Amino acid sequence: MNQLERKDFHSFFQEQVKEEEHVARVTRFSHGIYTLADDTHTYTANLSGRYHYESVKSRDYPAVGDWVVFQPYENKEKAIIHRLLQRRTLLSRKQAGTGNEEQVIASNIDKVFIVTALTQEFNVRRLERYVQQVYESGAMPVVVCTKRDLCKDVEEKIAHVNLSAPGVPAHAVNTLTGEGVELLLAEVQPGETISLIGSSGVGKSTLINRILNDEVQKTKQVRESDDRGRHTTTHRELFSMPNDIFIIDTPGMRELQLWGEERGVESTFVDIERLSLHCKFRDCKHTSEPGCAVQKAIEAGEIDEGRLKSFKKLKRELHRLELKDRHGQHITNRMLHGPNKNKFSN
Known part of the structure; x- marks a missing residue:
């Protein structure tokens, strides 16, 4: 592999590539066809049969922004993708x-x-x-x-x-x-x-x-x-x-359905998380509990009540997503709507 001069080819990716391998970045994906680019060429590419066979989830396949190991052919106009490099984000x-x-x-x-x-x-x-x-x-x-x-x-x-x-x-x-x-x-x-x-x-x-x-x-x-x-x-x-x-x-979105873990909400609502540290009870739900620092901030006009509702809604949404991933749709519905639903809800 010729060492790429592209500044987006960081050492994180360089360390994953053997010297004899060709590497390029996915610049476009449309109708099952990938476009790859290195320093000098642009390639129209498909997955190798083995790669396609071993891929199970959507994240196993290359996406725009990925770095891949490939083999060029037809005078460096086409390519076969053999391997996906580990992603940073x-x-x-x-x-x-x-x-x-x-x-x-x-x-x-x-x-x-x-x-x-x-x-x-x-x-x-x-x-x-x-x-x-x-x-x-x-x-x-x-x-x-x-x-x-x-x-x-x-x-x-x-x-x-x-x-x-x-x-x-x-x-x-x-x-x-x-x-x-x-x-x-x-x-x-x-x-x-x-x-x-x-x-x-x-x-x-x-x-x-x-x-x-x-x-x-x-x-x-x-x-x-x-x-x-x-x-x-x-x-x-x-x-x-x-x-x-x-x-x-990226194409415009009519709706963004979240994907991730419930604990990730803390980064988005860092203001509410910080206030929660001052609540009287560690498991405060920020509703009617005495000594709730979040409700006190809302009453003082420091936080919009709609933001607290959004915080709770996103936590519920991601909590449900985690349960579905762990137990499946049918069991999750029983957990969230059955007689013991309070045990699983936030």
């Missing part, structure tokens, strides 16, 4: 429906730009879900509020973001003029990979075009009646910038 969500399957969004991401619009789409409860999933991935979240030119109370909404995502950087940008984009990009260092996630119509594709200074992604008009856009991006794709920063765009 993995951004996933639960697949839609009543099942318990993971859907991988992208991998090996350093920072995730959570894109939301400062218009009717703005929703701090939804934002909390995105922040939760990013922390679960191992990446760091950054909130990007687009369409600042259409908002009359930008500072007030950014203040709401800061309360709903403590410690998470938040930027208001105008993707049409570029206002605020330079400060946003200061969050990223050369060699890092960022991913953009958010609902459809919030301006992810327009932001990508502004960052790359090129019309690489198609954009569509947003309906004025409900501020909703149609899915512009239909697949996941990795783009590279001249300053050695890499960007993964």
Whole structure:
């Protein structure tokens, strides 16, 4: 293997590759076909028969952002993928429906730009879900509020973001003029990979075009009646910038179903977790118990009551997910709705 010069090929990945092996990064996946890129070539690739046979779960398969070991053929235009390198981070969500399957969004991401619009789409409860999933991935979240030119109370909404995502950087940008984009990009260092996630119509594709200074992604008009856009991006794709920063765009989401562990909620709601340490009872549910520091903070206007409800809802959702993974759907329903349900509920 020729040592790759790409700055995103960190030592973490280098140590996993033998000298005679070819390695490249997955830059696109669409209709069962992978696109790989190394320093000099782009390959159209498929999985080897053995790889496909040994893969069981969705996370076993390569995702956009992954590094893979491959064998080129047909004059270095096509390739067979033989092995997936261990990941640094993995951004996933639960697949839609009543099942318990993971859907991988992208991998090996350093920072995730959570894109939301400062218009009717703005929703701090939804934002909390995105922040939760990013922390679960191992990446760091950054909130990007687009369409600042259409908002009359930008500072007030950014203040709401800061309360709903403590410690998470938040930027208001105008993707049409570029206002605020330079400060946003200061969050990223050369060699890092960022991913953009958010609902459809919030301006992810327009932001990508502004960052790359090129019309690489198609954009569509947003309906004025409900501020909703149609899915512009239909697949996941990795783009590279001249300053050695890499960007993964993803399709817009109508709904983000969480994937992860219940304990991961602590990172998103660090303010509530800190207050919980001062509650009179260690197992305080933050409802009507005497000496509840969280309820005291709500009464003092320090925390929004909706944030506490969101905290409890996400914990219940992830708790149920863990039970389903451990016991299956039928047993989980009996645990949560049967005569001993209080034993398993939060």
